[in-house]
Amino acid sequence: MLQTALRHGLIGLLLITPALAAPTAEQRGKAFARANCARCHAIDRVSKSPLGIAPPLRTLHQRYPIEALQEALAEGISTGHPDMPAFELTPGEIHDLLSYLKTLE
Numbered sequence: 001m002l003q004t005a006l007r008h009g010l011i012g013l014l015l016i017t018p019a020l021a022a023p024t025a026e027q028r029g030k031a032f033a034r035a036n037c038a039r040c041h042a043i044d045r046v047s048k049s050p051l052g053i054a055p056p057l058r059t060l061h062q063r064y065p066i067e068a069l070q071e072a073l074a075e076g077i078s079t080g081h082p083d084m085p086a087f088e089l090t091p092g093e094i095h096d097l098l099s100y101l102k103t104l105e
């Protein structure tokens, strides 16, 4: 029992360590979404958005091509977005966020 637990712990550590060393674009994007978008938008695969009229982020790339989102994010999505603060994301942040959105498919 203890041995199994130890082995699992070890495997877990091995899996986690590289992630800690260098967060992937997906992980940075998720952290960014959690910090900036999760107040209103659901950012995972299953939840409802905290703010009912904000579409879950997982639906965005089904409604818009990723390139269109990229452009909108770069210009600051303020249009048609009354309750949402205008964001201007850096190219790096956009890349990270879109990488994360792609994992939600």
Ligand code: HEC
Pocket: 033, 036, 037, 038, 039, 040, 041, 051, 053, 054, 055, 060, 077, 080, 081, 082, 083, 084, 085, 087
């Ligand atoms: C204060 C609440 C709030 C926050 C924070 C917020 N949003 Fe929104 N967002 C909304 C609402 C409300 C809508 C729906 C607006 C509508 O349909 O008119 C929306 C819609 C969107 C849309 C779709 C626009 C469209 O035309 O369909 C995108 C893309 C979007 N948000 C991206 C983001 C991203 C990325 C973040 C984080 C960087 C974010 N939002 C943070 C409230 C918010």
